[in-house]
Amino acid sequence: MSDKPQHRPPTKKRHSKLQRLLCCSSSSSAVLSPFDVHPPTSASQPIIGNGVALKHRPHFIAFDVPRLTTKTPYDHSEEGFWDFPERAGWMLDGKAEYRKFPNGIDWDTKELDERYQCRQQSIPKADASRRPPDSLNLKCFRIDGSDTSLSEEVAFQQAWLFFGVVAELSVISGASAVLAAEKVPGTQSEMKTSTAVLDTLHLKWLNALKAYSADERDTRLKRMLQVVKHVLSLQTVISTQKSDVEEPRLLTYEECKVLLSIRLLFRAILLTLALSGGCDLTELQFLMNPQLQQSFPANWDELKDFSIDEMLANGWCKSECKLLEPMDGCYNFFATRLTRWPMDHSKCNDFICRADQVNEETYKTVHVEPHCQCSVVTVHPEDLCKVLDKGKVPRIIISKDFKLSMSESQPYAVISHVWSHGLGNPNENALPLCQVRRLKGYLSGLQKAGEPDLALWIDTLCMPVQANLKEQRKKAMGLLSKTSQEAAAVLVLDRELQKLDDQRISMLEQSMMLAFVGWTRRLWTLQEAALARRLYIQTLGGPCEVENSKPPVDDKERLTSDISFRENIESLMRDRIPPISTLRKSVFEKSATMSVTTTALQRLSFTVKHRCTSKMEDEAIILGIILGLDVKALLDAENLDDRMSKFLAMIREIPSDIIFGNVERIQQAPYRWAPRSLLNFPIFNMQSFGPPAICDSRGLHARYQGLLLESASHAQADGGKYYACDQVSGMKYEFSIRENQPDFELSDTPALIFRPFFIGGDTVVADIARRLTEKDQTILEVKVVGYLQMVASGGLDITDRRILKGSLTEKEQRWCIT
Incomplete structure (x- = not known):
């Protein structure tokens, strides 16, 4: 059997055009920006076989990649893709003498080893032993034994594993001619490419494969799969990671971007194979995770360090960087591609963002347009009080001429917003007319066919603020759990989310923005989201429903979510806004070595992490509302410590490790062991081995x-x-x-x-x-x-x-x- 794939090699003429496609500048229209810049026509409207433009949301967040200088660019030779490293003077660990797969996994690559001659290469021990340590998993060596720089190795990997792999996969799928004929703006002289092209490649590969018979298509899919297996099985651990040595070779930021673009390309290939319907999803999941997940390299310090610096320079908060700390550095990098609302984070720390704090004495309600001077529309306090005195949830009906009336039975939607964005009013239950008009339009967007008009609940209009109505305000707060749970929908208004064009950006970008906007940083908004039956965010294109309570259940959906980086971010969102059913109960798990209890307080502790409120004495009330407690006793408490003490006594089950946290604690007995706040409490201290501790009026009862x-x-x-x-x-x-x-x-x-x-x-x-x-x-x-x-x-x-x-x-x- 030949060691070369059995297909007609591409001609140099065809590939010179393909190469031009991949080397174009993306400094203008080829780069996807979150709000004001859109992907080029070729990225947003890929052409399918019948010439019809197919609109789709991209799977990845695009970024510019430099084309590194190399003496041996990919040659598109008739000898094929497999032996390019040898033609370019490089060798890899083809014989698997130094290879070690992640987590000790046994991976059978016998078929590949027998088929391709390049997999018989052996790395001399002398070369392996003198190779300087760095974070690359795929180790490159010169055949002549000469020393190489890290930059040379990365440039070779880009030539072979980006440009070479795209060429090879396009030939195998039959899409080379289509790609070569496509015109893309930009010039080759700028020597840049954009990963936006990857969001069209998988579609073109799939469309090209449709032209073949079922048997031929299966053969070509198998060859595409072999390319992935070949590259991923060359990952080695000859040298140590950066963190384990004193003077490793370090990647530059540009080299990090190149390696990330290779990871994205291989994800695009796996996406093609997953959507083709002709590949084993279990095998693809294995290739995705752990193989691809831990290659090129993954969890590399350089990318994370560079990206955090750029995030902070671009207006991200320290607390947001901290939230991404356990995740792969690629997520920090993707965050740098998103445009953020400019805010002052100078007073923030690793756990608390204070940029959205408001001062009611200087607060000003904003109009829709900066220079608008329309009149104010007011809700009469006595109308509010009549409904609240009946134990009912007040809701506002907006008439066609934008006048407000009160109802206690109309179906309604809750508006969840951030006060610092200007929709609050600390002095009266009133909003500018322009805002009322806009809210009515949003309500129309939520209404489904055949449903009655929706009324409105928003704290600005429905929570009494007058000093003489404190008792009625307490009644309104006592109804907040019911307010969110009984609403037909909860609509999130956030100034950053409202600028998202959710028809043109990736679901990954939308999920990342949702995870980090001001709305997700506030504590009051948590109970509105967690208790919602239907949760929507208002985007540029209208309301978009958020399903954060369930992970993907379909194997293909789960795999595509993993491939497109979404699963980790969406898992983070499920932790940030968990299903209310999981928040309100303790779970006891027992193994052969230990038993662990996860209490409601532990879940709350993680959920409220990186959130804040302008009035810290509100924290215990909000937590009580989420857990469905009777918050009247909390509202009657005189100060923050009293409220937190009563809250802990009401939930009773407490993780026993709570006493070891190094935080500010309540100063009064018998709660001197308790943190004054969960917002700044380190989550790793919130564990409970064995039964949970029990809190009552005598203190915390636990076993140690x-x-x-x-x-x-x-x-x-x-x-x-x-x-x-x-x-x-x-x-x-x-x-x-x-x-x-x-x-x-x-x-x-x-x-x-x-x-x-x-x-x-x-x-x-x-x-x-x-x-x-x-x-x-x-x-x-x-x-x-x-x-x-x-x-x-x-x-x-x-x-x-x-x-x-x-x-x-x-x-x-x-x-x-x-």
Whole structure:
């Protein structure tokens, strides 16, 4: 059997035009910008076989890619794609001597190894051993043994794995002639390309394949699949990642973009194969994740670092960068391609964005147009109060001449908005006439055929603001859970989302914008979204329904979502606005090694992360509304601490690890263990191994192992360290004082409480107030006075140190933390 694919090689004339397609400048019309710049005709209206323009949403976020200088550009030789590296003077780990697949996966590539001669290459040990460390997974070596720079390697990969792969796949699919004949704006001299072309390639490949018989199409799909397998199976781990070495070779930002464009190309190929209907989806999913997901490389530090710098320079918030921290650096890079509303983030931190905070004393309601001076339309407070006094949800009917009337039974839509965008009014229940007109138009867009006209609920008109109506305002707040749940729809108005042309941008771009706009950063909007039966965002093209509660269930949908980068962002959105059913219950999971409880508070803690409210005393009320609690007791509480204390007592089930978080805490007993706010609470501390802790009027009831110290009253740290020993087992411990905490000293009856499974070495220093006995079990009632970090344990040599002696408790010792 020949080691070359059995097809007619392309001519140089045909490929010179194809090459011109891929090397064109994209500095003007070829780049997709979120709002004011649209993709070129060739990207937004691909031509199908009968000459009809086919409109489609792109799958990827486009960006410019430089064409790197290389001595060996792809040659389009009749000898084919497979042996190009050897013709260009390069060799790769074809023989798999150094190859190691992700997660130890065993991947059978025997068919490829037998078919293609290039897969018999062997890398000399001397070449492999002297290769400098870098983050590339696909390692390149010169056949003549000469040293190469990282830039040369990346340029070769671009020539072969971008331009070469596009040429090869276009020949296999039969689309070369179509692509070569297509005219694209730009000049070759600018030496740039745009990844926007990838959003048309997969369609053209699919259309070209339709011209073949079923058997021939299957053969060509198999050959396309072989190209993917060949490249992905050459990934190696000869050298270490950047983070593991002191002086690695580092990629430049432009080189990062080139490698990302290659990843996008291979995703476009997998998208073609997935949509063809002729490939095994399970195999494609394996190629997508983990193979492609961890190649070219993935999770590489350089791209993330460059992108974060660009994000911050382009007006993104530190908290948004932090939210993307666990994700692949490509998401940070895609964020740099989005245009953001200019805001002042100088007062923000890693967890809280304060750019949308408002000052009611200086607040001004805005008109639709800056110079509009139309009249104000007002809701009479007495009309509001009549409905609220009946325990009904007030809703506003807007007449054809834009006058407002009150209803307590009309179907209605809730308008969810951000006050800093100008639709609020702290002084009266009123809005400018121009805004009322616009809202009526939005309501019409939500109305389905045969449905009655929708009334309106918006806090500006439906929540009493007058100082003498505080009790009625409390009634309105007590109805907020019902307000969102009973609405026919909840419509999100956000100034950034309203500029999105959702017919021309990718679903990925729309999802990323939704994940990071001001509406998603606010705490009050969370309950409106989480409780909504139908959730819409208002875009440039009208209302767009958001389905954030369910992951894709169809195998093809799940795969295409993964290929187009959407799944991770949409999963983030499901965490940010989870289904209300999952928020309101605890889930107990047990494995062979441990049992874990996920409480409603844990889910809330992650959901509210990176959100904020202008009035922090509102936090407990909002959380109570989301969980469906009776918030009257919270509304009657005098201050923030009282509200949070009552909220915690109402939900009862608390993750036991809550006492180890290094945050500002409530100052009154028996809630001194509790954070004053969940908004800045580190999520990794919110865990509950075994049953959850229980909060009641006596404190937090939980189970931990601890060390009860003897004769340790007022003991001082030894060089910033404490040393302790269990007198029964002889186990010794070394602790350091946790940074950024107030000074503390050991009491007359001290105890150390260990975090379950000693996670992070977190240790609480407690003062034992008393010992209680319930059902033949001893309960230690304690007050937290400080925090330590366990840095070592075992047979330590600490004979020259002051050692605190004590005795270990049972692993399931009961405690009451006050």
